[in-house]
Amino acid sequence: MTSVESLVDALTGRSVVVVGDAMLDRYGTGAAHRLASEAPAPILSDIAWKDRAGGAANTAACAAALGANVSLVALAGADEGGRALQALLAKCGVATSGLVRGCDRRTMIKTRLMAGGQMIVRFDEGDGDAPTEDLAMQLADRLRQALDGAEAVIVSDYAYGAICPQILDVLANWRRKSRGRLIADARDLRRLAHLRPCAVTPNAAEAARLGGVTPADGDAGARVAALAGADLPGLTGAQNVVATLDRDGAVVLRAGKPPLHLPATATAEGAGVTGAGDTFAAALALGLAAGGDIADAARLACAAAGVAVAKPGTATCDARELRGVLAKTRPTPMPAILPSAAALASLGDALRADGARIVFTNGCFDLLHEGHLAYLEEARALGDVLVVGVNSDASVRRLKGPSRPVNACSARMRMLAALTFVDHVAAFDEDTPEALIRALRPHVFAKGGDYDRAALPEAAAVEELGGEVRLLRYRTGKSTTGIIARIRDAAPCEPVAPARSVS
Ligand SMILES: Nc1ncnc2c1ncn2[C@@H]1O[C@H](COP(=O)(O)OP(=O)(O)OP(=O)(O)O)[C@@H](O)[C@H]1O
Numbered sequence: 010m011t012s013v014e015s016l017v018d019a020l021t022g023r024s025v026v027v028v029g030d031a032m033l034d035r036y037g038t039g040a041a042h043r044l045a046s047e048a049p050a051p052i053l054s055d056i057a058w059k060d061r062a063g064g065a066a067n068t069a070a071c072a073a074a075l076g077a078n079v080s081l082v083a084l085a086g087a088d089e090g091g092r093a094l095q096a097l098l099a100k101c102g103v104a105t106s107g108l109v110r111g112c113d114r115r116t117m118i119k120t121r122l123m124a125g126g127q128m129i130v131r132f133d134e135g136d137g138d139a140p141t142e143d144l145a146m147q148l149a150d151r152l153r154q155a156l157d158g159a160e161a162v163i164v165s166d167y168a169y170g171a172i173c174p175q176i177l178d179v180l181a182n183w184r185r186k187s188r189g190r191l192i193a194d195a196r197d198l199r200r201l202a203h204l205r206p207c208a209v210t211p212n213a214a215e216a217a218r219l220g221g222v223t224p225a226d227g228d229a230g231a232r233v234a235a236l237a238g239a240d241l242p243g244l245t246g247a248q249n250v251v252a253t254l255d256r257d258g259a260v261v262l263r264a265g266k267p268p269l270h271l272p273a274t275a276t277a278e279g280a281g282v283t284g285a286g287d288t289f290a291a292a293l294a295l296g297l298a299a300g301g302d303i304a305d306a307a308r309l310a311c312a313a314a315g316v317a318v319a320k321p322g323t324a325t326c327d328a329r330e331l332r333g334v335l336a337k338t339r340p341t342p343m344p345a346i347l348p349s350a351a352a353l354a355s356l357g358d359a360l361r362a363d364g365a366r367i368v369f370t371n372g373c374f375d376l377l378h379e380g381h382l383a384y385l386e387e388a389r390a391l392g393d394v395l396v397v398g399v400n401s402d403a404s405v406r407r408l409k410g411p412s413r414p415v416n417a418c419s420a421r422m423r424m425l426a427a428l429t430f431v432d433h434v435a436a437f438d439e440d441t442p443e444a445l446i447r448a449l450r451p452h453v454f455a456k457g458g459d460y461d462r463a464a465l466p467e468a469a470a471v472e473e474l475g476g477e478v479r480l481l482r483y484r485t486g487k488s489t490t491g492i493i494a495r496i497r498d499a500a501p502c503e504p505v506a507p508a509r510s511v512s
């Protein structure tokens with residue numbers, strides 16, 4: 010089970026508040042057989058109507074579907090739409106004590122006529138402007154009550170008036186006093202920058218507009234690069250900017266760190282896909298509230314949104330569906346012993362895509378001893394993954410003389426791969442591991458302290474590729490040569506036969 014899969018269980022019972030612009034999505038789905046005679050408009054028949062929670066109400070429904078205890082703070086009317094929305098939310102398990110239904114406010118309803126999986130027309134009704142002072146004060150009071158004990162707050166701001174100054178004041182006060190996480194999904198994230206959100210989730214167009222960059226329409230790499238060039242963490246005040254890229258998943262942008270692209274887990278050509286961003290924000294907030302790191306929370310959010318986007322109209326993803334898609338998309342782990350530099354290059358690409366910090370070291374490791382163990386353990390602690398280059402038998406012979414190595418390369422690699430703090434090993438036939446380093450492109454190149462920088466010709470390659478060289482403490486009196494000498498001194502003088510190369 011991956012760390013993301015284990016995170017799903019921790020979503021249950023999280024206490025989340027969603028505050029923002031609730032709306033009712035009303036779908037009329039019918040069949041279109043011909044165009045009208047008076048205008049090029051399709052004639053729909055047999056229309057079936059269905060209401061869905063929309064906007065902030067959809068975000069709340071998504072969080073509840075994933076197992077959270079959710080309270081929605083939003084505006085609606087004391088009208089039919091408000092009644093329908095309240096009933097939908099109650100059915101989804103969302104607490105609606107924070108739903109302020111004003112007599113002088115009409116519920117925002119977005120009606121979409123659909124045919125053949127396509128949206129024919131959408132018409133909007135309801136109030137989307139700033140609330141009256143009285144409604145704003147009521148909303149702020151409901152938010153204050155709801156925030157008590159909240160582990161996360163999701164601001165779902167569609168610029169329809171709910172995120173008014175009174176609400177911003179309550180949020181600012183909460184941010185000063187609470188350790189809860191604030192996640193913002195907003196049409197204009199600059200309005201919330203002073204709240205210093207834990208994470209914000211602009212979609213590609215919102216992120217490009219905010220960053221003043223031209224949205225790239227190329228492959229995922231081009232889209233990531235275009236957004237990585239803008240200072241989105243600075244512009245949004247957010248620790249993590251998780252820009253969603255529709256079919257290309259999402260990218261995590263953090264100050265001083267390389268962008269982390271997380272691919273979409275599914276590809277669904279929806280009809281003007283709606284609500285995927287709500288699902289994404291809800292799942293991301295829950296993943297963070299459950300203690301996941303931003304990479305795992307964003308992976309979880311991509312998976313949840315991929316489930317929702319494959320469904321017609323505004324939709325949610327529940328914990329069971331999420332476990333299913335994560336199990337199906339579990340990455341196949343790379344083997345501990347890698348056959349070639351090409352395999353090492355693939356490993357490096359996969360690790361960097363995961364945001365992992367790669368540490369590389371190399372050696373003969375003929376007779377493994379505690380000096381090796383101590384320095385390898387220290388090297389592993391410098392990053393997330395330790396990859397060890399192992400001199401081939403011919404390379405060892407050139408380096409240490411015809412009586413070495415004692416153990417064949419395959420045996421030496423198996424011993425190293427069995428160590429818990431060694432993640433991958435690969436052999437090299439040259440005198441230096443430069444080819445492996447150029448393939449892997451490690452962030453850190455660690456060597457035991459019996460070397461100085463000048464004695465490491467491969468160090469230049471590491472730094473040329475943007476890595477750093479770290480010389481670790483040498484454990485005196487621990488060496489293979491020493492062990493062999495002691496064995497020789499203790500035993501009748503039998504020459505140590507060189508290892509038989511095992512193909
Ligand atoms: N066509 C798709 N295929 C697979 N996943 C998708 C697709 N569209 C969206 N997603 C998933 O949903 C997430 C959010 O989608 P998107 O970037 O479109 O946000 P959005 O524009 O806010 O969505 P919406 O406006 O529908 O709420 C994406 O990060 C991705 O994980």
Ligand SMILES: O=P(O)(O)OC[C@@H](O)[C@H]1O[C@@H](O)[C@@H](O)[C@@H](O)[C@@H]1O
Binds near residue numbers: 065167
């Ligand atoms: O911004 P405008 O288009 O006026 O309103 C939001 C809509 O586009 C839709 O947005 C989606 O994310 C969903 O929240 C969905 O429920 C909502 O109807």
